[in-house]
Amino acid sequence: MTDALLEFREVSRSFDDGARERVEALSPTSFVLARGQCLRVLGPSGAGKSTLLSLACGLLLPTAGEVRFEREPFSRWRESFRAAARRRSMGVVVQQLALVHGMTARENVALASVPDGLSTASDRAAQSALFDALGLAGLERAKVETLSGGERQRVALVRALAVREAKLLVLDEPTAHLDAARTDALIALLRSRIDAGCAALIATHDPRLDTLGEPLHLSSSAR
Ligand SMILES: Nc1ncnc2c1ncn2[C@@H]1O[C@H](COP(=O)(O)OP(=O)(O)OP(=O)(O)O)[C@@H](O)[C@H]1O
Ligand SMILES: [Mg+2]
Structure with missing residues (x-):
């Protein structure tokens, strides 16, 4: 039996928002992601990577x-149950980052990565190490809306990597705003998580991430 963590069985997703024709955002897609495996989700803009x-x-x-x-199957779980599973077991960076404005970088990290948002001393030490590793030392108390695009992206990455017992990392274009040195630091962090048994799904066009895992190609959806 394979040690499957995440499985897609002929999964497709359409949107019908009334404003335009029905859009098939993701054509039927199947794959299995095992613990400790990384898949790089590739495909042109609009192929359905973020979906x-x-x-x-x-x-x-x-x-x-x-x-x-x-x-x-996720469909058997209520939204609140899926949200709890995300908080407990997943580190997620969506394309729009989804940081909470009005809160500091540190508060954003604690909110999503620690049960009840209450960090223990060891959580705080781990968070500080991640802030340092991604070049954010000194910005932990800054309100996120005052940060640059690249800084915000790194805060979102710290938030994902700070999930204590993450089984799955889901990262959308994680290096989109990172320079070469920060990208190297991120690759080292991801490599250690994957080697420790965490699975990862990463949407990226960045060839610097090629060594992290196998490609999963999405083609443009037929409309
Ligand atoms: N909430 C939504 N409502 C309507 N259409 C949507 C929605 N989300 C995505 N789509 C459409 O589905 C298609 C796939 O979108 P998606 O964001 O998954 O692509 P992508 O591969 O991530 O693209 P990019 O590389 O530009 O980020 C696009 O045509 C998009 O307009
Ligand atoms: Mg996208």
């Missing part, structure tokens, strides 16, 4: 097919 990532962490549900996390 696939949102389905993988239960932020979206499929219109057809099934997404299973630890063998359980």
Whole structure:
């Protein structure tokens, strides 16, 4: 039996928001992601990479097919249960980052990565190490809306990597705003998580991430 953490079975997702024709954002896609495995989600703009990532962490549900996390179909779980699973077991960076404005970088990290947002001393030490590793030392108390695009992206990455017992990392274009040195630091952090048994799904066009895992190619959806 394979040690499947996440499974997509003929998963597709369409949107019908009334404003335009029905859009098939993700055409039927199947794959299995094992613990300690990384897949790089590749494909042209509009191919459905961000949609696939949102389905993988239960932020979206499929219109057809099934997404299973630890063998359980997400569709059987209420939203609050999926949110709890995300907080407990997943580190997620969505394309729009989803940082909470009005809160500091440190508060954003604690909010999403620690149960009840209450960090222990060891959580705080781990968070500080991540802030340092991604070049954010000194910005922990800054309100996120005052940070640059690259700084915000790194705060979102710290938040994802700070999830104590993450089984799955879901990262959308994590190096989009990072320079070469920060990208090297991120690759080292991801490599150590993957080697420790964490699975990862990473949407990226960045060839510097090629060594992290196998490609999963999405083609443009037929409209
Ligand atoms: N909430 C939504 N409502 C309507 N259409 C949507 C929605 N989300 C995505 N789409 C459409 O689905 C398609 C796939 O979008 P998605 O964001 O997954 O692509 P992507 O591969 O991540 O692209 P990019 O590389 O530009 O980030 C696009 O045509 C997009 O307009
Ligand atoms: Mg995208």
